[in-house]
Amino acid sequence: xxxxxxxxxxxxxxxxxxxxxxxxxxxxxxxxxxxxxxxxxxxxxxxxxxxxxxxxxxxxxxxxxxxxxxxxxxxxxxxxxxxxxxxxxxxxxxxxxxxxxxxxxxxxxxxxxxxxxxxxxxxxxxxxxxxxxxxxxxxxxxxxxxxxxxxxxxxxxxxxxxxxxxxxxxxxxxxxxxxxxxxxxxxxxxxxxxxxxxxxxxxxx
Amino acid sequence: xxxxxxxxxxxxxxxxxxxxxxxxxxxxxxxxxxxxxxxxxxxxxxxxxxxxxxxxxxxxxxxxxxxxxxxxxxxxxxxxxxxxxxxxxxxxxxxxxxxxxxxxxxxxxxxxxxxxxxxxxxxxxxxxxxxxxxxxxxxxxxxxxxxxxxxxxxxxxxxxxxxxxxxxxxxxxxxxxxxxxxxxxxxxxxxxxxxxxxxxxxxxx
DNA sequence: TGTACATCAGTGAACGCGCGTTCACTGATGTAC
DNA sequence: TGTACATCAGTGAACGCGCGTTCACTGATGTAC
Numbered sequence: 001x002x003x004x005x006x007x008x009x010x011x012x013x014x015x016x017x018x019x020x021x022x023x024x025x026x027x028x029x030x031x032x033x034x035x036x037x038x039x040x041x042x043x044x045x046x047x048x049x050x051x052x053x054x055x056x057x058x059x060x061x062x063x064x065x066x067x068x069x070x071x072x073x074x075x076x077x078x079x080x081x082x083x084x085x086x087x088x089x090x091x092x093x094x095x096x097x098x099x100x101x102x103x104x105x106x107x108x109x110x111x112x113x114x115x116x117x118x119x120x121x122x123x124x125x126x127x128x129x130x131x132x133x134x135x136x137x138x139x140x141x142x143x144x145x146x147x148x149x150x151x152x153x154x155x156x157x158x159x160x161x162x163x164x165x166x167x168x169x170x171x172x173x174x175x176x177x178x179x180x181x182x183x184x185x186x187x188x189x190x191x192x193x194x195x196x197x198x199x200x201x202x203x204x205x
Numbered sequence: 206x207x208x209x210x211x212x213x214x215x216x217x218x219x220x221x222x223x224x225x226x227x228x229x230x231x232x233x234x235x236x237x238x239x240x241x242x243x244x245x246x247x248x249x250x251x252x253x254x255x256x257x258x259x260x261x262x263x264x265x266x267x268x269x270x271x272x273x274x275x276x277x278x279x280x281x282x283x284x285x286x287x288x289x290x291x292x293x294x295x296x297x298x299x300x301x302x303x304x305x306x307x308x309x310x311x312x313x314x315x316x317x318x319x320x321x322x323x324x325x326x327x328x329x330x331x332x333x334x335x336x337x338x339x340x341x342x343x344x345x346x347x348x349x350x351x352x353x354x355x356x357x358x359x360x361x362x363x364x365x366x367x368x369x370x371x372x373x374x375x376x377x378x379x380x381x382x383x384x385x386x387x388x389x390x391x392x393x394x395x396x397x398x399x400x401x402x403x404x405x406x407x408x409x410x
Numbered sequence: 411t412g413t414a415c416a417t418c419a420g421t422g423a424a425c426g427c428g429c430g431t432t433c434a435c436t437g438a439t440g441t442a443c
Numbered sequence: 444t445g446t447a448c449a450t451c452a453g454t455g456a457a458c459g460c461g462c463g464t465t466c467a468c469t470g471a472t473g474t475a476c
Contacts, residue, residue, distance in 0.1 A: 129382035159397030166371025177334035192364030
């Protein structure tokens, strides 16, 4: 039952999309090839018609999911769409929303995959490092303007984003045990990242 | 070959200590009971004389390793030992040092275990949530003083610590692919967390 | 354009392997008398 | 204090299970003529 090229390629993308969500939810090692293929609507044997190995899929997914996160960030903070300050605040609020905390499969892949990537090698790490570079560049562009040079804007971006992924990680880790504590973390980090003082020169030289 | 109670307890603690390091390096799922016991100098069968299950050990290790991190933080930032500002800066520098990045087994357990804990339940999550609460309380105490109320000091602590674990996670993820980028992340986050403006009112109301 | 054949996406059984856990066994330690 | 017996930390083989990967097979699609 050979399929048309178009159909086969669509099926491949379906596997990548499903894996993009499931890898974020359960980690690279938390979901098997068989479960993954079943979630995409196939039996497991056909996996190797599309990918050389599970690690090959991980690299593809990492590329795909980070590129989409960057595109999403650029779209939501396009300076033609409103005041930079407002757009940035809305992005941060969305990033740290309870919905994002409770649905890692649809939220920022950097907060989840940064740990999974540690124990991988080669192409997966490369895809992550390059994807993170691109994302941070977009994040620096999205920051509200202050009088500063390019280097210190980048430094601000890195420090602010570190707080976002660290805050999300902590909020997720304690959410089921202590919902109030989890919400407090989200609030504190959100306020700090949006506050003028953090935006101003935290991270500057 | 029954052992004395003291010897048996010492062996148990040895397993917990070894696991504390290995779980941080490879994650809860990244090391098997057999490897763990071998690293501690035993064969795997005896594991269940000390622990009801691997999850039982995870909970023990989480408690142990977070308590030690908190004790270590309190010791290094004891206000009798110097100016709070200096002690805090030294702690941050140590936290983000390349040595800490490259040896997660001996570095902060919160940055590594916050992800592993997500996919666990019950006692492991409880141990982490309680350990994190205690650690953040100590972290708030360690922050240099500014004129502020207790709530905003806690908010500062949470936001600053979020940046530390997020920065460490990113720096680790890209270290092998882009050493300069990794170092840049550590530098930017360190500067931001130590800077007066971040210490001042980022995260305040 | 029609036809014959090679290609290949998908199926589902099977592979070797490592996992967490259990088990029978050993023999020094702890304890009841 | 001495003795007989129960206890239990450690050993290493074995368990069932799920993993990533391979394989023979099917049959519609793609292609060479």
